[in-house]
Amino acid sequence: MSAHKMASIAILAAMGGGLAAGCVSDRSTGNETLTATTCSAPSSAAGATVVFIRSFTFDPNAIHIKAGGSVAWVNCEPTNIPHTATDDAGSYDSGSLSPGAAYVKSFATPGTFDYHCAIHPGMKASVVVE
Numbered sequence: 001m002s003a004h005k006m007a008s009i010a011i012l013a014a015m016g017g018g019l020a021a022g023c024v025s026d027r028s029t030g031n032e033t034l035t036a037t038t039c040s041a042p043s044s045a046a047g048a049t050v051v052f053i054r055s056f057t058f059d060p061n062a063i064h065i066k067a068g069g070s071v072a073w074v075n076c077e078p079t080n081i082p083h084t085a086t087d088d089a090g091s092y093d094s095g096s097l098s099p100g101a102a103y104v105k106s107f108a109t110p111g112t113f114d115y116h117c118a119i120h121p122g123m124k125a126s127v128v129v130e
Helices: 003-038
Strands: 049-054 057-059 062-065 070-075 102-106 111-116 124-129
Touching: 049 062, 062 070
Parallel strands: 049 070, 062 124
Antiparallel strands: 049 057, 070 102, 111 124
């Protein structure tokens, strides 16, 4: 086999390895999406704006609701990772939510309500009540 053909085979093998790694990466992202889409709010959250907790984030990070509306936080972590929805000002706290658990809170007055996860303080988001 000529040196040129051997070099071509080596290049194709290297490219194939890179493509295979890309497929694994895409598959992982797909699994995360599948987990997120299979997580749902319980019937007790009917009519509430839902915030999904997954991958150590609140999704969406900022929500807008009308005064008198409610928010449901649902822990969608695929493993046993608890989270909370805790008001920065201390007016509400969901307590520890295990995966699949939800907490619903009504907001009567307009304002911006910043909150965090008491277990993972780097997780922060807000509810804007209009």
